[in-house]
Amino acid sequence: MxxxxxxxxxxxxxxxxxxxxxxxxxxxxxxxxxxxxxxxxxxxxxxxxxxxxxxxxxxxxxxxxxxxxxxxxxxxxxxxxxxxxxxxxxxxxxxxxxxxxxxxxRTMVLKASDAYNRLITAIEGVDESIILTDVEGVIQYVNPAFEHTTGYSKDEAIGKKPSILKSGAHNNAFYEKMWNTLMSGQVWTGVIKNRRKDGTLYYDLASISPITNEHGEIANFISIKQDITERRNIEGKLKVSEKKNLAILKTVGEGVIVIDDNSRIKFVNHELMSIFGYSEPELIGKQVQKLMPEKYLTAHNDGMKRYMAGGAAKVLGTRVEVEGLRRDGSTFPIELRIEETRPENGSDRLFTAAIRDISQRKAMEAKLLKQSKELQELDSFKNKMLSIISHDLRSPLVSNIGLLNLMLDKLDDELSEKQRTMLSAINNSIKHQLKLVENLVDISMIHRGVMGVNLAPVSVGEILQESRSMLLQMAKDKGVEIIENYADDIFINVDKERMIQVLNNLVSNAIKFTKTGGKVTLYAKVSGDSAVLTVADTGIGIDPERIEKLFDMSEKTFTFGTDGERGTGLGLSICRELIQLNKGEISMESEEDKGSKVTLVFKVLE
Known part of the structure; x- marks a missing residue:
């Protein structure tokens, strides 16, 4: 051969x-x-x-x-x-x-990750609160504006339902109507009185839209919310007196129009004139229908006749989205709320409408919906890529390692020294690639919030001993001594398998960056109500200013070991995520040419 x-x-x-x-x-x-x-x-x-x-x-x-x-x-x-x-x-x-x-x-994996991050950055920058839930209403994502408005952090919100914001101001019928609208595939828009984490109440102007998957089934809901508490407070103050109302209405930031029971315009403020492009003389005394597209005229006329004859009002006291007609003939989306007032002097009944041009909001909603669909498509693509990574790529890598080990073991007499050296190098390279694939899968699970941990009481001595046993041969091959200094009666509440994964990474790093003849020390102690685990080495150390970058997935920190060993550059960042999932803390100290020390802190079990 x-x-x-x-x-x-x-x-x-x-x-x-x-x-x-x-x-x-x-x-x-x-x-x-x-x-x-x-x-x-x-x-x-x-x-x-x-x-x-x-x-x-x-x-x-x-x-x-x-x-x-x-x-x-x-x-x-x-x-x-x-x-x-x-x-x-x-x-x-x-x-x-x-x-x-x-x-x-490895181009395709990096492209999928970059595109995903760009979309997330765009959504993180908007001023409105964004909430993405699954079809059961469980929150999967919130943006920084949500955290600022509600007081709940992203970690506190994800996995919960929006009902954490319930104030008790709305009855069950209100939420049932909202849910039925969404499950029928329609967009629900309205004002919700919510409660922040600190107990204060506020008003959200919400637009909630269902998102369908490739089969046309509802898979998610996206909610875009604007805090309108200040505006609601202004509206309440407008009811103090008719004289004071008129003074305020002229300067309020929304368009305000007052009509009588014959649809004649009695009052407009400057904002309304600016929105529709008319001057005051062009509107006062005219019919309000001149501000409506033709498709609304019949409904308005019939509704006024019905209400004045004692019928029910369909739009009074509620916010509705319709279209307005500008002076130049163009139409645009508006949001209006109509209230009836009965002057004390017994004159004609009046109707006051607060009108807001929502063109920009609609454009933003359309953009966000498009981005949300793109994000969903990209997430689907990413999941497919991860499926390839975790199976289609991992399986052949594992098979190749097995075949190479078999060749090295079974064909030992037939292989020349050159062939053994070459196959061993390839085997090590494939093992490195397999570790990279496994790290990428772990990162994806962490970011998607599906990395599960099974917390249970575990002996610190037991997990340190298991990690030492797994890496003892690696240390002997390099001539590095592993020293143990810990008691067997220290217990912490963690996921044992994930903790061994973390310790294996830390200990293998310590061996990798320690020269022949050096030492790696594993020790643990109780300090107050905390268990402190430490992995220390006498290796080459690192510039202290670079330490934080080692824990950042976005930083490239690839470094060779003292014997040319290589890593993925992702190990410590994954360790930090796993430690946090296990409700612990991780820190690192290092000095060049003297060594490094990584410390893990957990609450000790009594």
Whole structure:
């Protein structure tokens, strides 16, 4: 069997060069990715990779300079192919007086994540409160404006229902009518009197819309709310006296119009004239119908006759959305509320309407609904991608690891030393990629709020011992000593499996960044009512100013270990999320060339 035969069947792009960088082997994946055709052996590696690199990229075209004395190096960078950017993971390994080069394209996963973040940023910036619930009414998302208006944090709201805002001002019939409207696929609009977290009452002008999935079924509801408490207070003060009312109405921020029982206009304020484009003389004494599109005329005339004859009013005392007619003939959406007043002098009955131009709000609602649908489509796409990652990508990676282990174990007598070295390097590279896939799946579960934890009393000594056992061989292989210093009678309430995952990450990092002959110490103690767990090492340490970036998923903090070990750059950020889910705290101290210490704090169980 040829030294290179196993490389023909791996998914990654694999190229082999001689010492003069002539390509001596390219597997099918590399031929397709780099557009090499059927004769890659006539090409040199610098000629293939140089045109695809950015000016600030590492010198991947010159493996000898790039390795700088190391036997292998790994990382990620952007390549420019056919006018588009491809984000890839790479490995460069000295092999057989030449070089073994592995390239893995991960562009699609990053694109899905970037697009998702852009949509979230747009929604986070609006002034209105935004609430997204599932079909059962359970809150899945709230924006910062919701937190500011209600006093509830995002963590306090998600997983609850909007009923946490109920003030008791509305009866069950009010909410049943709202729910029936939404479940029929219609938009519900109205004013709700709610209660903030601190107990104060406020008024929301709400527009709630159902969102359907690809099958036409209602999957979510999106609510856009505006705090109109101040405006309601102004409206209440307008009832003090008719004289005072008129003075206030002339300067109020909404359009106000007063008509008599024959639909003649008796009063307009400056805001109404500005909204419709008329002067006061053009409106006073005229019929209010001149402000209505033709499609509303019959309904208005019939409604006035019916009400004046003793019939029921359909719009009095409620807010309705209709269209207005400007002086230039254009129509636009308005919101109005009509109230009847009976002057003390016994003159004609009057009707007062507060009118608001809601063109901008409607445009914003349309934009938000569009963004919400795009977000839902993107979320669906993201879930499909994660399904691919968690199954379609993870499964072959696990299979490849198993096959490579089998080849290393069963074909030991048939493999040359060069083949064993090459297969071991590939096996380590695939294990690294599998860890990256598992981290991405964890991140997605955390962000979607579906990362579950099963809290139960656990012995600190037990989880530290299990983590040490799992990583003891790794430490021995590198010549690093693991020291234990803890009692067995300290108990905390955590998810055992997730805590072992966190400790494995912390201990493996400590080993990775500690030189041969160094030490990693695991110790635990009780301080007051807290259990304090610490993972400390005598390694190379890190600049204290970079520590916070290690916990930030948006920061690129990829660093090699002391023996060239590589990581995903996501481990500590996932650790922080898992610790917070387990109701604990995590912190880190470090000094360059002296070592690092990571501390976990939990409430101790008595």
């Amino acid at each position: 040829s030294d290179l035969t196993p490389l023909e069947y791996v998914r990654e792009c694999v190229l082999v060069t001689n010492s003069k960088l002539h390509v001596t082997f390219a597997n099918p994946s590399a031929k397709v990715f780099f557009r090499l055709g059927d004769k890659p052996h006539s090409l040199k590696w610098p000629d293939i990779i140089s045109p695809l690199l950015a000016s600030d990229s590492p010198p991947l075209y010159d493996p000898k300079t790039f390795l700088n004395g190391l036997s292998e190096a790994h990382g990620s960078l952007d390549l420019f192919i056919d006018g588009s950017t491809k984000n890839v993971m790479y490995s460069v390994i000295e092999w057989n007086k030449g070089y073994l080069i592995l390239i893995d394209d």
